[in-house]
Amino acid sequence: MVNVITSILKTIGKTPLITIPNSNKTDEGQVLFKYERNNPGGSIKDRPAIYIIEEAEQRGLLKPGGTIIESSSGNFGISLAMIGAAKGYHVIILVDPKTTSTNVALLKCFGAEVIVVTEQDDCGSYHKTRISLANKLAREIKNAFRPDQCFNLLNSEAHYKSTAREIIEDCANKITTFIAAVSTGGQLGGISKYLKTFRPEVRIIGVDAVGSAVFGGNAHSYRIPGIGLGWTPDNLTMEYIDCAYKITDEQAFLTARALARNEGILMGPSGGACALVALKVAQNLTPENRVVCMISDGGERYIQTLFNDEWMKQQGFTTTVDIETLRAMARQLQPWSTCPATCANYRPDLNQSLEVPDTTLRMNAEVRNPGFYNQGIPIFID
Numbered sequence: 379m380v381n382v383i384t385s386i387l388k389t390i391g392k393t394p395l396i397t398i399p400n401s402n403k404t405d406e407g408q409v410l411f412k413y414e415r416n417n418p419g420g421s422i423k424d425r426p427a428i429y430i431i432e433e434a435e436q437r438g439l440l441k442p443g444g445t446i447i448e449s450s451s452g453n454f455g456i457s458l459a460m461i462g463a464a465k466g467y468h469v470i471i472l473v474d475p476k477t478t479s480t481n482v483a484l485l486k487c488f489g490a491e492v493i494v495v496t497e498q499d500d501c502g503s504y505h506k507t508r509i510s511l512a513n514k515l516a517r518e519i520k521n522a523f524r525p526d527q528c529f530n531l532l533n534s535e536a537h538y539k540s541t542a543r544e545i546i547e548d549c550a551n552k553i554t555t556f557i558a559a560v561s562t563g564g565q566l567g568g569i570s571k572y573l574k575t576f577r578p579e580v581r582i583i584g585v586d587a588v589g590s591a592v593f594g595g596n597a598h599s600y601r602i603p604g605i606g607l608g609w610t611p612d613n614l615t616m617e618y619i620d621c622a623y624k625i626t627d628e629q630a631f632l633t634a635r636a637l638a639r640n641e642g643i644l645m646g647p648s649g650g651a652c653a654l655v656a657l658k659v660a661q662n663l664t665p666e667n668r669v670v671c672m673i674s675d676g677g678e679r680y681i682q683t684l685f686n687d688e689w690m691k692q693q694g695f696t697t698t699v700d701i702e703t704l705r706a707m708a709r710q711l712q713p714w715s716t717c718p719a720t721c722a723n724y725r726p727d728l729n730q731s732l733e734v735p736d737t738t739l740r741m742n743a744e745v746r747n748p749g750f751y752n753q754g755i756p757i758f759i760d
């Protein structure tokens with residue numbers, strides 16, 4: 379029989395879990411990278427993108443020939459651009475000056491229209507200005523749909539239903555710690571909800587950027603793309619998070635560079651930030667403990683930035699660390715908070731001030747309770 383796949387979109391998900399034997403010692407907890415670059419759009423964002431688009435189609439919110447409009451620093455936009463190309467939708471993506479030229483080029487490869495928003499918001503970031511403009515365009519353009527990754531709770535639901543379950547299955551249920559970066563809260567929110575529902579003993583660690591305020595603190599500008607927000611996103615339930623770390627730009631970039639050379643695994647800065655925390659956590663655990671660490675995209679998207687020696691020097695950063703120095707760097711990390719629920723910084727007022735679309739509110743009203751989709755998960759044998 380011929381073995382063919384009928385659409386590129388059917389190859390989303392089922393990404394591998396990978397050990398890092400050159401950086402992770404055998405007498406420590408076992409670090410496992412959930413390597414999301416293997417999605418066809420190159421990042422974890424393919425998962426919420428296809429989920430939200432297909433829900434919108436089923437609910438009649440996105441019609442044939444329609445326009446998809448989104449605010450995205452790159453990855454979610456690229457996923458939507460790929461999906462739009464495969465399904466025949468026009469796609470408009472609002473990015474900002476931190477978005478790499480490679481990401482902009484990728485968006486254009488898939489035929490998306492790209493708008494660069496240069497006005498900063500009151501957090502020194504571009505999130506609010508990008509979102510406001512995307513909402514305005516969605517109101518003005520006929521037959522437009524806003525996936526709205528920041529406020530749409532289907533974002534975390536996508537991870538609850540796919541990523542979380544894959545992790546449990548691939549770990550044969552044996553996972554003691556889970557680590558993910560946060561921006562819209564989709565991945566950390568959805569996976570933590572699943573784990574705290576079915577495996578409450580798993581320790582959940584959130585990773586944010588120094589300069590972001592998801593776990594409170596002062597917001598200021600930083601260089602890591604993909605991580606962080608000026609407030610706590612609705613997709614994230616802080617009570618599910620046991621511990622939070624904040625990572626500097628240089629730490630995230632250096633870790634990604636070191637792991638490319640020592641493990642042959644290319645990742646972006648959010649993966650670097652999570653991997654550094656994973657190395658730290660594993661140092662205090664014994665080998666039967668599995669530490670699953672989300673690596674949300676690949677490194678090719680950052681060839682002109684973090685993998686470029688000149689660019690790193692221009693930022694005032696070191697260019698290389700050997701693995702022992704990296705491990706020592708990890709050992710010195712201290713949690714930002716061991717009770718993130720007390721640092722929550724939710725902003726219900728933004729629904730009104732940023733004029734969150736009606737379609738988002740309608741979709742959110744139908745989100746189910748934890749546990750609805752997985753009435754009892756199977757027992758796995760190692």
Ligand SMILES: Cc1ncc(COP(=O)(O)O)c(C=O)c1O
Pocket residue numbers: 421423451453454559560561562563564565566603604605646648649674675
């Ligand atoms: C590479 C990368 N890592 C992590 C994140 C954060 O994921 P989330 O938005 O689901 O919180 C993003 C979000 O854009 C990302 O692009």
